[in-house]
Amino acid sequence: MDGTAKKRSGTRLERNDRLVRLALLVVAFSAVSVLLVITVFIVGQGTPIMFRYGLKSFLTGTRWYPSENLFGLWPMIVGSLYVTVGAMVLGVPFGLSCAIVLTEFSSKRLRSIIKPVIELLAGIPSVVYGFMGVVILVPFIRETFGGPGLSVLAAAIILGIMILPTIISISVDALQAVPPTYREGSIALGATKWQTVKMVLLPAARSGIIASIILGMGRAIGETMAVIMIAGNAAKVPGSLLDPVRTLTSNIALEMGYAAGEHRQALFATGVILFIIIMVLNTVANVTASRMKGAKK
């Protein structure tokens, strides 16, 4: 009697376990398959024109006039690069410093105030950032530095602010994951708090901090709405920080609504280029992070 009862409940438990595992697998598969479908579709639509038009003239051509079938992406590639680098130059030092202050130099009460505020920053929609940029930042740049105000500088500043929450929260996690014995050991050897941070904690948290920088960079490259509103969207390589600029993402968003035929394929090709850039960035950063991890060990 006992034996059969145990067998029945054992089978039921096993079945439930299998069902749950199956459900989770289905969900995971659907997420992956969506990504696969997107990739296949974009690459399928975008690559023919890259080779038909000529890869070199597509990537290095400086004139983008779709109505005349001229598809030179170079101004937009440079534009995305400038704007992203500008955002990193602003976002990384501020973000990292904020993370260090939050973990090492602030009281519990200060931390309980600042952390929710930063999480709030992350929740603000990009349209609102763009709106603030147009209403406050662009006139300020125009009146203080000249030019139209809609510029590389405006885009870099707004994007820098947008990636702050990403960099801060992941860096904070990375710093907090450093074992307390590292801190204690360093202080016991007579180092000051800042020396501890600079020479012990930052190297120890390096891979996490690099991860936060990669994610911030990914967000900056992919941001479209805010950039369209404040960057000016001129399809020309910017000559200075104050010149208007168009990024790869803005290019797609501005023209997708009405593009047809070759023009549409050219926009898909822009998407392919974006994919490639992001993959290269992620790979380089991951390799750097793992190499540093290996070297540390």
Add this chain to the structure above:
Amino acid sequence: MTRQRFACLFLALAVALLAGCRGGRSKNELTLAGSTSIQPFADKWAEVFMERHPGFAVNVQGGGSSAGIQACKSGACEIGMASRELKADEADLTKIVVARDGLAIIVHPSNPVRGLKVAEVKQIFSGDLAGWQAFGGPDKRITVVTREEGSGTRGAFQELVMGKTRIFSGAITEDSNGTVREIVAHDPAAIGFISLGLVNSQVRALALDGAAANDANILNGSYRLVRPFLFVSRGLPTGLAKEFIDFVLSDEGQTLVREEGLLPIR
């Protein structure tokens, strides 16, 4: 679980997801999409029409003239709105002129320049002239603002002012009349072009070749930047679309047009 069962499940899921994609719209709903120049006026027409015919919904979307024509061709909307003439590869669509509109060249109200020759406007937008000093304005670089390539307003501007010359690539590009107006309203060195019906107290419309930008000068022919507002559809409009267009072309619809600052078709 065996590999075949995985594959079956995967396929089943994909099929289930795709089966959920289905179009379909009720007969009591009408969608117009396209020109941002026509959009505010279409909103007004839709509002009055829906008051007269409760139970019917008329949706107006923007996106630009070319986007509207594409949407109409693909069946995404019943009526496309275009603020430029149709091109050769769009000629298979039925087009109906619902109003006429002037094209205004706008500057900031503080700009001392009151009028320009059309040839000078062409020079500015082709990137040839860099500063307002050449026209008696302040010693500042001209901020040129244009619309995206699919815009009917830009198409009309290209045809009426630029001819074969390209608008230069360093011009700031925005995606609606409203945004262009906003930028010009806040930048003292900016110049742009918008629908004449959308000029308000925030910007000033320049006189062109001596003729001020107003309806009287359009009607007597001295202000030459005029373009038609078109409603396009696949084949002749039927049902709700036909009723709406009949309303727009009626005396009441055209009076509304005049009140809002456009030119009626007659």
